[in-house]
Amino acid sequence: MKVVVVGGSIAGLACAHALFSAGCKQVIALEKARTLKPAGAGLGLDPQTCQILAEWGLHQQIMDSTIPLTIDQIQTTDSKSNATRVLARDENFNYRATHWSDLHRMLYDKLPRDTVHWGHEVVSIQQIEDGDGLGVKVEVKVAQTGQTVVVDGNLLVAADGSMSLIRKHFVPHQHLRYLGYCAWRGVFDYSKNDSPEMIASIKKAYPDLGKCLYFDLAKETHSVFYEMHGKRLNWLWYATQPEPHMQMNSLTAKVDKIAIEKMHEEASKICVPELYALVKATAEPFLNVLYDLEPLKQFVWDRVVLVGDAAHPTSPHGVRSTNMSIIDASVLGQSIAKWGFDKISTALAEYESIRLPVTSQQVLYSRHLGFLK
Template identity: 40%
Template sequence: MEAEKKKTPKAIIVGGSIAGLSCAHALISTGWEVTVIEKSISPPSGSPTGAGLSLEPQAREVINRWLGDPSILHDITLPLTIELHQAVDKEKKTSRLLLRDDNFTYRCAHWTDLHSVIYKALMPDTVLWGHRFLSLCISNDKASVVVKLEVLQTNEIKEVVADLLVAADGSLSMIRHNFIPDHKLRYSGYSAWRGVFDFEEDERSDVILGIKKAYPELGNCLYFDYANGNHCVLFELRKKRLNWIWYFDAPEPNREVGDAGHPTTPHASRSTNMSILDAEVLGLCIKKWGPENLAKALQEFQAVRHPVVSEQVLCSRRMGLLKQGLPISDDDKVFDPCTADTDDCWVIQHRNIPFYECVPTSI
């Protein structure tokens, strides 16, 4: 009985993106044995097109604890000390300043770079690459869960028993669908193209010189350009790369949607930061209550995170509609960047996102 009490609790995390790896770090720090299941055959490498992302100070503090050396994160990021919004007249090829924040405190990274440093800070056997989640079965006493997996290279079927199952498999989560099968994702009313442009080999080209002239503070500035029915985002990443996103109003496309841990519209730089703080709070709650009181730990986790995430998702959704010139309700007038003044623009500034300064990590 004494040996049973001291048995190391085990967690299975489905999804090996940044959210899943963050949960692994948080649970390992509390003494849990963790296995991450990821259907990709191997870790991402190199610098594919991918995407850039921005990290708030609180999320960076959490990551630095996992990495053990603040210089690691610092070396793969660039500062974003300025947030700048401007209206663009495409016909006249002019721009007009809407608002500017010179006290922005984020840093930006390429998704692959951030994933790589978080992954390398884990023990080598933590992630099972090339394994696909198939199903789950909860024990009658709800004390354990059996997860069925498929090894993609061999088609072998495995079963793994754990005390805790974490669904980090995105907004299209099979695990979430198991518990709330009637939940449907809702189209935002607009779509986006995004990418990363590598100009390291062509730094003196006319295109890059033109971009640098139009956006002179690239390298430490988050730019937003607005026109009627669309807007774009631009910021620079390490190794001479430009991250760009272009949003445009359009009917719902007949294609598979993007998949992220938090299905927030990406206007408030929140999704990755939300996932990191999710992991941090989960670890703190489990550490506080211990594995023998897992239900209470999860109740506290929900009590801490649900109000924060709800407000940030709703704020992000509202910001997206405003920036695209879409009505929030039947009575609201749309945001027009051509006529907007400073008072009209405060709602699209990052600083006005709920819990911008500090996200609570306990009740």
């Protein structure tokens, strides 16, 4: 059984772990990025996801690179007086906070070195049938040589993200849905202790920082704020606006100095002074343009299966995207281990029957949360 995973992000690497755990001997991941590099910002891992990662031999890495978020607090801030009032507080939240890059590196380092093929961009796919049964041919452009090569496999796992080329191949008329707002994001590293007064004021304004996920509601917007391992503060601020013009090769919009200055001006009117000072002091904030997708009717087409954001792009409000991807991978691996490679169709059908209804509800619920907030 040779499995080709399209995508070397968190979903793709998680699938590689799950497939190796299921007994697959040949797993390759094709990733268009040329190298492993730091990217992204903060995310939250739920207990089920942490358990799955531990089963893949990553328990110690989780403990070393995450911090527990035991509290989930929703509060509201009056933009004029900066007065804050707690609306809801859950002290049994039981998530763990980490940085996207830390989780990605953790997954990558635990895989065999020849699993991920960097600089391999998928151009097209084709399902085939020969004497060995059903399979796939993947046409790939290799960045280092500029040549196009063909990769054969018995199964193709599409983990190529929200703008999935594989999904478009099977459902070409179903398009991403702009949610009506974007998310400014940033990470502030205070490990060098070069801004002690600002950090002290932040910790005074947010006394449970280091164990709490703060949602702060303000007029026509809201923000998210929490601490990550390594003395890094992660913030996210939503901006309601018309859909930006996108090239659609990334969901991160390019921002210039003028856009950042405008964001700072708006943040000064809405955020409490302590959070505004942190936002203004953060180097290289970036803008995520937010989309989701109407739930699909299927995730499997013969020997092609969708996982993660390729299967169910979602808004960030339910803290579900990364967790959904890793759980997808785990269920896929367990289904293959249960039914074996000679009953791969049954295994894929079981994966679809388990994950499709759950993720569809989570996408719609996350959309509803975003609308309310």
